Amino acid sequence: MNIAVIFAGGTxxxxxxxxxxxxxxxxxxxxxx
Numbered sequence: 001m002n003i004a005v006i007f008a009g010g011t012x013x014x015x016x017x018x019x020x021x022x023x024x025x026x027x028x029x030x031x032x033x
Contacts, residue, residue: 006032 006023017025023033 015022015025025032
């Protein structure tokens, strides 16, 4: 079993995600959380 901890607090201003919080961004087509 692989376990990971993703620190996704905040708005993600440096990620240029617009109005989408970091925890709702997608990575390889799947949401982070």
